[in-house]
Amino acid sequence: MSAPGGSWDASLSAAYEHAQRATKAELARDYSSAFELYVRSGQLFLHLLSTHPVPAHDGTRDRLKQMANKVTARAEKIKSAHNVRRVERDVLSTDQQASILAASSKINARHFPAWSEHSSTVQAQPELSPVQIGKKAQYKRAGQVAGADAGWGRRLRGHEIVQDIVTDCSFVAALEAAAEHDFLFGTSLATSSLHPQDAFGLPSPSSTGRYRVKLHINGIARCIEIDDHLPYYPREGGERIMGASCRKGHSVWPALLEKAYLTLMGGYDFGGSNASIDAHALTAWVPEHLFLRHAGFQREKSWSRFHAAWTQGRCFATVGTPSKTQGGLVPSHNYAILDVRVSASQRYVTLMNPWRHAAHNHPSIAIDTKPEDDVVEAMQRLKVEDGATFTVTWDDLCTHFDSLFLNWDPSLFASTLSVHSSWRAPTPQGGGKVDQADPRFRLVMSPTPDAGGEGEEVWMLLTRHITSTHDRPNAEPAHEAEYIAVHVFEDDTSRGEPSSQPLGQARQVGAYVDGTHCLVRFKPAPSRNGDVAERSFTVVASRRTSRAVETRYTLSIYSHHAVSMSQVRTHLAFRESLSGAWTSRTAGGNATLPTFMSNPQYTLTIPGADEVQLSLTLECSDRRVPVQLLLAYPGTARGGRVTSLTQGDVVLSSGMYHHGLALCNTSNPGRKGLRPGIYTLIASTFEAATTADFTLNIESTHPVQLKPIPQEGAGMFHRRITASWTQSNAKGSRGNEGYGNNPSWRLVVPPPGMTALVARIKANPTQDSVRPYVNLALYDDKEVANSGAYTDLPCGAALDTLLKPGSYTLVASTYKPDVHAAFHIDLYTAVRCDVTPL
Structure with missing residues (x-):
């Protein structure tokens, strides 16, 4: 967010300068330039009005409103009277980025500002859950409870933290896993977010009874300020915190962290979610969700990667069960992972049920230990009297659990970069799909020899901002779910040469998820000559929903090499949309199949003598379907149906198959436009007989003609x-x-x-x-x-x-x-x- 002072004054000067330049352009009859400048000026005035705490009595707010209304009115008048080019949002500008983060500070009707060293307003007490109310819980200060020991000044092991009554197993399991990581590797993941702190970085009691908690939500670290009143309920022998606490004693800092998080999430009646998301909010470590029952899950490869990272302290983890379980596992529940080890060629994982009393839920898949077992030492070290911890084999974990939730140390990567933007509300023409007015980004990666090999992975984390608890995974649905995905297309920087991507290879980059976080990991294709060279990618943050609302998001890049991000200007002067479908007759599959020629094909005619810049986008109605676009030289001189392809036939390609979206264009760095002539455009799914509807959008710098090619023998x-x-x-x-x-x-x-x-x-x-x-x-x-x-x-x-x-x-x-x-x-x-x- 822009700060008062010099930066705000500079933005104010820029707003007035844009307005003056717009007036000059209008007088010179350069209406397109005038329109764009008036729009930019109006955006700046509105941003200044919303981000600067101007005193109401000095008249500044009124002047800002007047100027915003004035320049906006001029822009509308020019737009209605003249044919002007559209103005794209400069989504990477400081003002736009700050506006997105400021707009996302309101969650569940409460305001959570960006984290700073300054104090903010104490939030009202989060609402108690019906179960807490039924148990006659009341807010009390720890010092008011007889015999209470606040437990300041010491760390807690993961197995010492428990969940009590509140249905937030995802958060408590994340807190347990983070606390055990702190013990094993000397980090402060579980405690670093709670302030004030002592000289050792541990939470310390506040003399005012007010605490500030740093949680990472909606794109940045935000401040949640709470007091020390916690829900206590009467029980035999005294009162006890009804929430996260210590198994023995009355350490209150877990309950304070829980209170802050549930204040953010709308109250103690929280249904839980995905523990890696809760852990990300607590620690900012990168969340990854592995679906253990997915057909593409690789058990051995995942173990090697997970075990190596665990032993180096590079990740911590939790697991989740499906809605139906067997053998004593709790359905739809999160368990913390406290230990991972190999003994005598067998792989073991030690888990913990966050419940305070878990003795009656000891699962049948837990292994029995014998004195000679190599793992007995680790198990005894974590043993709890009521049996909350237990050890299973890796194979049993993969068989009986539904999800593995990982959180990765962001310092694994030398470069990180985040941008904040929004999906606009779908237009009626969009049919409730991705709005093509939304920005795309160009990611440029500059490899350096001392930063690792060319084949190092790049990670992209797409985070959908939430406005209420109904936006969270596993929440009671108040509306249709939103599906999000990151699509990555490696740009072809060769000058007019065909893409080197294989024509028939499916790639899982771009899979849609219905959660708030979507992580994509990919390795750039090797350079053609083996040199370490700058690489360019087109990145699309995609959404599928029928909700007519704007939704904000953050896209974060993690790389071993230097990265930069710029906006891709997608709006070319001419645009056309066509609707199509893969039917039982026309779903021909990829280019290696004999039915490939049956796919929907179109003749693209580029008239005139000048080269044309072109952007082609295909959106599939089914987000799960891998799709591809290919632009090829025609099979005949008449621009007829292509029956087979070689690599040299391809002029443009969307690359490997992507779920739900295919994109290719000639505006990549180093590429020329397309020469005038006749081409054939082919839309395909990876598998044959995959039926779905699609929308084909084409944008160009000059008029072009796109016509469907009839199937072979049509009408005969x-x-x-x-x-x-x-x-x-x-x-x-x-x-x-x-x-x-x-x-x-x-x-x-x-x-x-x-x-x-x-x-x-x-x-x-x-x-x-x-x-x-x-x-x-x-x-x-x-x-x-x-x-x-x-x-x-x-x-x-x-x-x-x-x-x-x-x-x-x-x-x-x-x-x-x-x-x-x-x-x-x-x-x-x-x-x-x-x-x-x-």
Whole structure:
């Protein structure tokens, strides 16, 4: 947020300067420039009005309002009277970034400012839960409770912290895991957010009874100020904190942290969420959610990565159970991980149930220890009298739990960068999908030899800002969920050369999640020449929702190399949208499949003599479907349907398949525009027979034409012939004896006029056989047409000709004789023709 003083005064001067320049541009009849300057000036005046605490009596606020209204009115008048270019938000400007963070400071109708050393307003007491009220809990100061020992000045082990009554297992499990990490590795993850602190960095009692808690939420560290009143309830032998506390004694700092977090989350009636998200709010360590039951989960690879990081103190972790469990595990519950180790080639994980009384929930998958076990020392070290901790094997954990929640040390990365922006409310034309007016970003990574290899991972964390507890995962839904994803497209910086990305490779970057945090890890493709060179990526933060609201977000980059971020100007002068679909007939899959040619295809015509900058975006209605866009040289001079592709055919590519969104453009650094001509655009899913609707958006610097290409044989009579080459009829090509004994058919074309014929043959090899080279030829007294050279392409071979009335012979052959395989021929004719086998 902009601070009062010099920076605010500089912004005020800039706002007036923009207004003056706008007036001059309007007088010079440069209406587009005037419109943009008036808009920028209005944005600055509104930002200054919302971020500077100007005293109401000095008249400054009134002048700011007047100027904001004045310049906005001029902009609207110019827009209505003249054809002006659109003004994109400069989302990376200081003012826009500060505005996003300021707007996201309101959560559950309370204001939580950015963290600073200055005091803020003490929040009202968070509402007690119905269970607490039923137990007659009341807010009391720890000093008012008889026999209470506040427990200041000492750390707590993870197994010493417990959850009591409040349904916030995700937060307490995160706190337990962080506290155990502090003990094992000397960090202060569990305690560093609570202030004041003593000389050793531990929480200390406040003389005023007021505490400030630093929590990372909605893009930045924020201040939650609370007092020392905690919910206590009567029980036999005295009173006890009804919330997070110490198993033995009355340490209050866990309860103070819990109170601050639940103040943020709307009260003690909190349903819990994802422990890595709660841990991120507490520690700012990067959250990662591994779905243990997902088909793509790699058990062995994940163990190696997790165990190595754990032993180095680079991460801490929790786990979550599914809604239905067996063997004594609590359903929909979070457990803290307190130890990870290997013994005698077996992998062990020690867990803790946060509940204060967990003896009756000791799961059956817990291993029994014997005196000679190597793990007994670790287990005894963490043993709790009521059995809250237990040890399981890694395999059992992966089998019986649903999720592994990891939090990673951000200092693993040499460079970090965050930008704050928003998704605008979807327009009716957008059908409730991603609004294409939203900004895209260009990430530039500058590798340095001493910062690690080129293959080092880049991490991107997308965080959707919340405004209420209903925006959280696992909360009672008040509306349809929002799905978010990060799509990363590596830019092709070669000058006009095709992309080096494989045409048929699926990539899981860009998967949608319905939570508030989405982490993407990817390795840039190797450089073509092996040099350490600057790399450029187009990054899209994507949302899928039908909610007509604006939603703010933060995108954070973690890299081993220097990184920078800029806004991609996506709005070109001309724009067109088309709706399409992959149906049971047109869902052809990727370029390695024989059905690829059936995918929706479009002729793109670029007229004139000048090069054109182009941006192509495909949005799939189903966020789970991996999609791709390819722009290729046409299959024929007429810009016809492409039946097969080689790498050299591709002019533009969206790269590897991405979930729900494909993007390619010519505006990447170092690229030229497209030359005038005719091209073919192909939209595909990775798997064949994947049906879904999609929207295709095209933007260009000059007018272009985009028309659907009909399917092969569209509007013609169709007949499919199924046959095979066997020992008796596999006679090979025309140079072989017995060519005429190949599978053949009599084709009779009726009068009166010429008839168009299209015939395509495809071999159907078995899984263990090789696809043969095939050919089709048509004869009367001599050869009339053929499919060209023998080919083993997945799309097969085709002939396309015009026939006069008469009788013809169609011959299907392989290049070599005695090649046995099944095949089929799709025959399309303009009129109905008789076809009989010979």
